[in-house]
Amino acid sequence: MSDSQSSPKADVPKTDLSETAVQRRSLLKGTAGILAAGVFPAVHAQDKPVLRYLGTAVNQDKAIAEKFKADTGITLQYVAVTTDDVTKRAVTAPNSFDLIDTEYFSLKKIVPTGNLKGISTKRVKNADKITSLFTTGTVAGKLVGDQGTAPKKVIFLEGEKSKVFAKAPTEWMSLIPTTYNADTLGIRPDLIKRPISSWAELLNPEFKGKAAILNIPSIGIMDAAMVVEAKGIHKYADKGNMTKAEIDLTIKTLIEAKKAGQFRALWKDFNESVNLMASGEVVIQSMWSPAVTAVRGKGIDCVFQPLKEGYRAWASGFGLPATLSGAKLDAAYEFINWFLDGWAGAYLNRQGYYSAVLETAKAKMEAYEWAYWMEGKAAAQDIKNPHGEVIAKAGSVRDGGSYEQRMGGIACWNAVMDENEYMVRKWNEFVAA
Amino acid sequence: MSTVVAPSQAPAGAVARGLPAWWQAAPFSAVFALFFVLPLLLVLMVSFWHFNEYELIPGFTLHNYAAIFEGCSQRTEQGDLCVTLSTYLSTLKFCALVWGITLMLGFAVAYFLAFHVPSAGLQTGLFVLCTVPFWTSNVIRMISWVPLLGRNGLVNQTLQGLGLTQAPLDWLLYSDFSVVLAFVHLYTLFMIVPIFNSMMRIDRSLLEAASDAGASAWQTLWHVIVPLSRTGVLIGSIFVITIVMGDFVTIGVMGGQQIASVGKIIQVQTSYLQFPLAAANAVILLAVVLMIIWGLTRLVDIRREL
Numbered sequence: 001m002s003d004s005q006s007s008p009k010a011d012v013p014k015t016d017l018s019e020t021a022v023q024r025r026s027l028l029k030g031t032a033g034i035l036a037a038g039v040f041p042a043v044h045a046q047d048k049p050v051l052r053y054l055g056t057a058v059n060q061d062k063a064i065a066e067k068f069k070a071d072t073g074i075t076l077q078y079v080a081v082t083t084d085d086v087t088k089r090a091v092t093a094p095n096s097f098d099l100i101d102t103e104y105f106s107l108k109k110i111v112p113t114g115n116l117k118g119i120s121t122k123r124v125k126n127a128d129k130i131t132s133l134f135t136t137g138t139v140a141g142k143l144v145g146d147q148g149t150a151p152k153k154v155i156f157l158e159g160e161k162s163k164v165f166a167k168a169p170t171e172w173m174s175l176i177p178t179t180y181n182a183d184t185l186g187i188r189p190d191l192i193k194r195p196i197s198s199w200a201e202l203l204n205p206e207f208k209g210k211a212a213i214l215n216i217p218s219i220g221i222m223d224a225a226m227v228v229e230a231k232g233i234h235k236y237a238d239k240g241n242m243t244k245a246e247i248d249l250t251i252k253t254l255i256e257a258k259k260a261g262q263f264r265a266l267w268k269d270f271n272e273s274v275n276l277m278a279s280g281e282v283v284i285q286s287m288w289s290p291a292v293t294a295v296r297g298k299g300i301d302c303v304f305q306p307l308k309e310g311y312r313a314w315a316s317g318f319g320l321p322a323t324l325s326g327a328k329l330d331a332a333y334e335f336i337n338w339f340l341d342g343w344a345g346a347y348l349n350r351q352g353y354y355s356a357v358l359e360t361a362k363a364k365m366e367a368y369e370w371a372y373w374m375e376g377k378a379a380a381q382d383i384k385n386p387h388g389e390v391i392a393k394a395g396s397v398r399d400g401g402s403y404e405q406r407m408g409g410i411a412c413w414n415a416v417m418d419e420n421e422y423m424v425r426k427w428n429e430f431v432a433a
Numbered sequence: 434m435s436t437v438v439a440p441s442q443a444p445a446g447a448v449a450r451g452l453p454a455w456w457q458a459a460p461f462s463a464v465f466a467l468f469f470v471l472p473l474l475l476v477l478m479v480s481f482w483h484f485n486e487y488e489l490i491p492g493f494t495l496h497n498y499a500a501i502f503e504g505c506s507q508r509t510e511q512g513d514l515c516v517t518l519s520t521y522l523s524t525l526k527f528c529a530l531v532w533g534i535t536l537m538l539g540f541a542v543a544y545f546l547a548f549h550v551p552s553a554g555l556q557t558g559l560f561v562l563c564t565v566p567f568w569t570s571n572v573i574r575m576i577s578w579v580p581l582l583g584r585n586g587l588v589n590q591t592l593q594g595l596g597l598t599q600a601p602l603d604w605l606l607y608s609d610f611s612v613v614l615a616f617v618h619l620y621t622l623f624m625i626v627p628i629f630n631s632m633m634r635i636d637r638s639l640l641e642a643a644s645d646a647g648a649s650a651w652q653t654l655w656h657v658i659v660p661l662s663r664t665g666v667l668i669g670s671i672f673v674i675t676i677v678m679g680d681f682v683t684i685g686v687m688g689g690q691q692i693a694s695v696g697k698i699i700q701v702q703t704s705y706l707q708f709p710l711a712a713a714n715a716v717i718l719l720a721v722v723l724m725i726i727w728g729l730t731r732l733v734d735i736r737r738e739l
Binding site for chain 1: 486487488500509513516519520523579580583584585603606607685689690691692693697698701702703704705706707710
């Protein structure tokens with residue numbers, strides 16, 4: 001805490017120097033605010049604030065809120081909406097939350113509104129330990145795929161109040177990463193009965209009437225692009241930022257498949273994908289990792305199949321609304337620091353996600369757990385989820401292998417394209433076809 | 434009051450009598466204006482605005498309407514109509530099918546309840562029975578079809594068990610069939626209630642008169658009951674048509690998200706912050722539905738009948 005108290009004070013005069021004459025009053029006010037908030041935290045400690053946490057239900061775990069409350073006394077109030085609605089709320093109602101948990105690709109819509117405040121890395125203790133995948137786009141020193149809205153392109157802002165992304169690392173982060181993963185196709189090996197190794201299989205006529213793709217345009221189009229490239233129809237310069245002609249081609253491929261009866265259904269909700277797979281309506285489809293775990297939890301064989309063309313990655317993180325100040329701002333920073341401190345990271349890792357600061361999470365996990373989840377080694381003993389249920393027997397290996405293998409295999413990221421409006425229009429055409 | 438001011442009553446009297454009436458209507462008018470007219474005007478206004486990824490830009494442009502009808506003058510590469518036309522055609526098709534089926538079913542059920550159930554107590558009991566499914570949420574009633582109609586569902590298992598089919602029937606679920614089935618299941622009651630209500634108000638002596646005059650049962654039905662139930666038919670039709678035209682949940686769930694509907698398009702656009710496009714679509718949808726209703730009220734003068 002002592003670091004974080006002194007740094008903003010030292011920093012404020014520096015950044016505002018050019019405008020001191022004009023903005024003397026606001027500077028004084030600002031400094032007073034920081035003094036009040038930072039130097040006398042004991043005053044606020046009596047009356048801990050409540051943080052309204054806007055995000056998707058998948059990330060809002062009851063156990064995390066309970067543990068945080070027990071550790072700090074601050075209450076988290078979860079506001080659960082869908083991925084698209086998180087963005088919508090951030091743009092249209094920026095004062096309806098104190099903390100936002102959103103995907104990096106949404107930043108292209110949110111940051112230009114000025115509704116988010118840059119997060120000072122000087123106040124985040126483990127900021128320099130955040131995995132290099134976010135800051136430089138590398139895993140174990142090697143560059144990974146950066147097509148689409150890769151976090152490294154949008155993670156830094158030019159200042160605390162900034163509407164543009166910084167080209168090089170700065171003190172100000174747009175979002176502090178929470179969870180991320182690399183998605184691929186989910187399959188039912190018991191019904192397919194042969195190895196699957198390419199995205200092209202999604203449109204293989206062999207699975208006519210037994211395939212599904214997700215009906216969230218900005219993610220579905222990326223899965224479709226992986227298929228188009230795997231089938232050798234077209235090589236995109238950037239799958240995450242297609243030209244109109246490329247969008248036309250991708251949608252045309254989907255429409256042809258749809259007319260030939262390839263898709264049993266399209267899904268939009270995580271639970272729909274679980275039901276489609278568990279009921280056997282579908283044997284191969286776009287899927288998310290917790291959905292695969294949910295199908296497996298029903299005792300049905302389902303694999304999150306690594307494919308040779310690589311993964312479609314996503315990442316989400318915490319952001320602060322621009323108007324947040326005083327005790328609530330301090331509480332938000334306290335939450336972010338707590339989140340990166342290891343307990344939450346270990347909790348997420350045990351669910352099959354990945355945490356932003358690996359070393360603190362490692363300290364809170366057993367050696368055999370770390371070996372199974374992160375190093376791709378066979379489980380030395382039964383692997384349990386955070387609720388104590390066995391989800392992998394001793395001797396089994398995690399699909400996708402180690403962290404380096406999996407994250408190193410990223411081909412593209414969820415994205416908002418320049419031609420987003422056109423893409424959504426064409427996607428509707430696919431749904432209507 | 435009117436007798437006192439008899440000679441010059443026309444203008445002054447109308448105002449005097451009108452004023453309390455206006456006051457009485459005021460609360461409801463205010464609610465109506467605030468929660469219906471104002472939002473509708475806002476939608477209309479926004480439909481002419483510009484927008485980008487993250488903000489609405491006030492202005493006046495017909496771009497949103499042009500975008501909706503772009504490419505509608507010719508067929509697409511795959512030989513389809515443009516999205517807007519094919520979506521409206523598909524929605525209208527569902528509308529016609531569901532309307533036809535619910536009308537037949539609703540009329541039959543209401544007819545049975547009104548004329549073939551002898552005691553009033555039994556009538557009420559059976560009528561309540563019709564509403565029982567409405568005690569659960571309509572999403573649950575809809576989703577409960579899914580395990581029934583699925584590839585490994587009860588219907589397919591039974592058919593295969595009886596040896597009637599060799600392989601599971603895929604068209605039972607995520608198809609036009611399942612969408613129409615769910616709509617009919619959900620909305621037949623909206624037909625039954627108003628038709629039953631109209632039928633109960635038919636003077637029974639008219640039926641006796643028809644029978645005395647030598648009309649057959651069919652002639653009575655067609656020449657007496659049907660014309661006298663048309664208000665109920667019209668009200669039920671308006672319910673069913675407006676619901677089906679704006680629906681996107683039923684079509685989404687039962688159609689496996691593969692069948693387009695106007696509501697779905699609007700929903701996708703709002704979730705991508707394309708509010709002006711969504712507003713333009715909503716205005717067009719509203720215009721289409723209003724035209725249908727206007728056409729229906731041409732057939733029956735609903736105010737006089739009520």
